[in-house]
Amino acid sequence: MEVKDYGLDLHCTMILEEYRSLLPVFGKMKEVVLEECKRVIGETGLFVATTEARVKTETSLAGKLELKGAKYRTLSDVTDILGARIVTFYSEEVDKVASLMEKTFEVDWQQSVDKRKLHALDSFGYDSLHYICRIPKNLFHDPKMPELNSIPFEIQMRTTLQHAWATIYHDIGYKSGVEVPKEYIRNLNRLAGVLELADEQFSSIRSTITDYRRKVQSLVESGKFEEVELNGDTFRSYLELDPFGILTRKIALINQAEIQKTSSLPYLKVLKGMGFTTLADVESLLKDYSDDAYQLALSQLGGTDIDIIASSVALHDLITVYILRNGGGEKGLELLYTELNGPTSYNAVRAKQVYKSASKLSFMKDLGQV
């Protein structure tokens, strides 16, 4: 392969030659670093925006050496030949990721920089945490590539907003090749301040929502249902307590049926449509209508050999009985099916079928609806 001449001095040309000879090592390092970063982050359950790594191209390195080659004694002094980047959604997660990196790699503290702390109190700018690391031998070692454990590499950790700012700053202020007037740089730095505030707000909103969810979960777990508004979050927490489990299992026993686990969440809109506002209303439905719901299921399944049911059948039967006992009739059932399945001509047929089979039951006779 033809070796490109970048017109560098002897010292920089030697660094470039060292880079060429070590490219396979950098390739392997990239593989190990990326895999380890993804593994340790994945194990904690942390959800990050990006985990990526790249090996600096020869052209890019030549450009760097041309500008500040005298600063580097050897290739090892260029610490970002291999660069990894982890972009998080929230600012506090940068520190969590940093802690994971400290446990995974050997961090060179003398060369690592927390640029978030470099700014004076009255200035804004490039907020990012940079670690210079090495791959420890106990993590990966190949006797054929001893340099793999001694060559430093860089890990950048920042939030999505910091990343957006840094990318644009790099594009405008650093890569353009033309010196940018100070007033524009000042505007970019002011924008960094706005993004810092936005990062803080995102974290604060998340923390408030997490607190709310914890509070709701605690109220649900302690059975204070009257204090819990019925919504997607609370209904999900409530379903985790398996409130309809006893009735579902009782229905399954009619034919020794297998219970297929299905979601009851689609019934939330039906319950809200019925005017239920708290979890206490759902609890009352369960308490007051369970016997009749079981009666309905027994009348439907009893004469058959069907030995499989959906786990949502108990809630479905409770709502069916609620509609019938409150005078909703065939029309009310049709509305229920429309709410659950959308408007189809089958809803009316289905309502008629169910109403007919339910009409023989004692709770319907008691109401004098038949």
Place this chain on the structure above:
Amino acid sequence: MEIKSEKKDTCLSICVNGRLDTLASREFMKWTEENLGDDITDVVIECSDLTYISSSGLRVLMTIYKKITPKHGKLSLKDLTPQVGEVLNITGMASLFSIE
């Protein structure tokens, strides 16, 4: 039981007729395993000539349903006969599928 099918993009249309009893369901399950590829997101089953469905048949429907719902797909049952419709009602499964 006879199975006819047609695939269009990510949708698989199936026509099943006769009785979906234990024996036929075994055949239908095998057919499903062979033909319900990862690229399929929506399944439409034409049921106008399906006169009976057993618990085994319901299990095949649940298998299809559980395979396509994580892909935000839909299982649609078309032109149900009253007998099959009633079985779906009483098992709570009619609310899981799209019934046209």
